[in-house]
Amino acid sequence: xxxxxxVDMCLPDGADELDALQQxxxxxxxxxxxxxxxxxxxxxxxxxxxxETIVAVHPRGAIVKVFVHASSLETAExxxxxxxxxxxxxxxxxxxWVVESxxxxxxxxxxxxxxxxxxxxxxxxxxxxARRARHTAGAGPGDATHPAPPLDGADDxxxxxxxxxxxxLEAQIRALAPRLxxxxxxxxxxxxxxxxxxxxxxxxxxxxxxxxxxxIDELYDDVQTLADEETNxxxxxxxxxxxxxxxxxxGLAYDELFARRFLVTAIALTTRFTDGSFxxxxxxxxxxxxxxxxxxxxSTLDLYGLLGDDVAEALGRFADxxxxxxxxxxxxxxxxxxxxxDPALAGAGITPSAIxxxxxPFDDDRYVHPYAVDEETGPRSTHD
Numbered sequence: 572x573x574x575x576x577x578v579d580m581c582l583p584d585g586a587d588e589l590d591a592l593q594q595x596x597x598x599x600x601x602x603x604x605x606x607x608x609x610x611x612x613x614x615x616x617x618x619x620x621x622x623e624t625i626v627a628v629h630p631r632g633a634i635v636k637v638f639v640h641a642s643s644l645e646t647a648e649x650x651x652x653x654x655x656x657x658x659x660x661x662x663x664x665x666x667x668w669v670v671e672s673x674x675x676x677x678x679x680x681x682x683x684x685x686x687x688x689x690x691x692x693x694x695x696x697x698x699x700x701a702r703r704a705r706h707t708a709g710a711g712p713g714d715a716t717h718p719a720p721p722l723d724g725a726d727d728x729x730x731x732x733x734x735x736x737x738x739x740l741e742a743q744i745r746a747l748a749p750r751l752x753x754x755x756x757x758x759x760x761x762x763x764x765x766x767x768x769x770x771x772x773x774x775x776x777x778x779x780x781x782x783x784x785x786x787i788d789e790l791y792d793d794v795q796t797l798a799d800e801e802t803n804x805x806x807x808x809x810x811x812x813x814x815x816x817x818x819x820x821x822g823l824a825y826d827e828l829f830a831r832r833f834l835v836t837a838i839a840l841t842t843r844f845t846d847g848s849f850x851x852x853x854x855x856x857x858x859x860x861x862x863x864x865x866x867x868x869x870s871t872l873d874l875y876g877l878l879g880d881d882v883a884e885a886l887g888r889f890a891d892x893x894x895x896x897x898x899x900x901x902x903x904x905x906x907x908x909x910x911x912x913d914p915a916l917a918g919a920g921i922t923p924s925a926i927x928x929x930x931x932p933f934d935d936d937r938y939v940h941p942y943a944v945d946e947e948t949g950p951r952s953t954h955d
Contacts, residue, residue, distance in 0.1 A: 573622065573640050574647040575791065578655045579671040581632035586667070588630035588848075591941045598628040598942060600665055601635060604658035611650040617642055619650040623798075625791065627835045627942070629842040632668065636791050644675050740875055741774065748776035752847035754889065774877060775868070775885035782867035783841040786860075789813055790837055794830040802826070813863050818902035821926045832930060832943040836860055839940040851895070853937040856929040858899045865890055 580601075582589070589597060605624040612618060622638040635655065641647035652673030659665045754776065789812035796809050804814050805822030814825055814833070837860045843849035852858055868886060872878035931945045932938070 573638060574644060574675050575795075576637045576639060576647050576651040576673055576675055577788075578635040578637060578651060578673045579632070580635065580655065580659070580668050581671050583667045583669060589628065590630075594628045594630070595941045597633065597665065598626050600662050601626045601628070601633060601658065604662060605635065605637065605654075608654055608658075611639070611654045617646055619646060621654075623795070625794065625831070625834075627838045629839055629940075630848065631842070631846055632671075634787075634838060638795070648673050648675060737875060737877070741877055744777040744781055744872075744877070745770075745773050746777065747780040748773045750780045750845050751776045753844050753849035754892070771879065771881035772885045774872070774882050775889060778868040778872050778877075778882075778886070779864065779889065780845065782864055782871055783844065785871070786813065786864055786867050787834070787837055787841065790830070790834045794827065794834055797825075797827045797830050803829075816863060816866070817859060820902070824926050832856070833860070835940050835942045836930065837863075839938070839943070843938075849893075851937065852893065853932050853939045854930055855899055856943065857939075858894065859929075861890070861893060862899075 602624070605621070605626070608621050610618050610620050620640040622640060624638070625636040627634045637651045637655075639647050639651060641650065652670060655670050655673060659668045659670065793811045793814045796811060797803065797807060797814075800807055800809060802808075803823050804811060804817070804825035805819075807815075814830055817825060817833075833856060836854075836856045840849075840852075840857045840860050841864070852861065865886060869878060869883070872882060928945065930939055930943045
């Protein structure tokens, strides 16, 4: 079976953040290290085949997605974790880096479908947290990657059970709120945000953190789908999670390279949200990432009956705080096709948004990940 193992690597404690050039160098070293591995010997001598590796470096480390063929989830996680440590050890410049985790991250909705279809004595536990714990030696319920939602049909005995499950999920999402370090979910003490209670703001913040994990996982899937079919979004026959939600007029331009750049942009932006370094959006692509992130947060909360008016308002205030304008919405209006790409509009305060500028920084003070940045602005990839 094919598994996608997510490896989180970080700099050692006390190390300075990587600048843009260092990130490009670290990306090249990691790509070279993993590309040299075709197979891994897992526990008990079981061979694990490495199919593909995607590397995304950020200022505090890197996230690596390793596609492997393995006999079990546990074997895949153990084998990839050991080879990740070996890749770091073999590179003098990365030897001090730390592998924080190596795990197959379960997507909630897909896991629910598989559990609902499972039957017989060998079926996995109905509780996602118990399943995660069973797959990860020594891990407990608190180690689940995403909060576990109520499962259809798992607790039909009474409305009370459903309400308990919902309350448990709500508590788990709220627990994620402190990770949104660049934003304080609590309303200001001066009362200027008195319309939004602290509980609603906390739930909105937790939903954004949760949505960031799901968005990045699913964008990885979209990249793999386009790579497998060697096509673009407009001509792709398979279902896509998010790339199909981008302005459709440019569907032919959304190929595998674009998808990789968009994915890295999503990682860079959500990293700045969660490590406290966010100041402002860097480019139009980040505006589109934020649009998808907010959609994911809304849909998650709505799916489990947690999207009250106050929570929706909290998410709206978050969007208002981050967005400087919403000119990018013109891209979704076919009646204005080409209007927003006219450079003459810049004088009217409207940024031209032709697809060739989506990864161009708005100004010299903005940050765009070096892998994604447009060619005229700087190096896009170590392979260019």
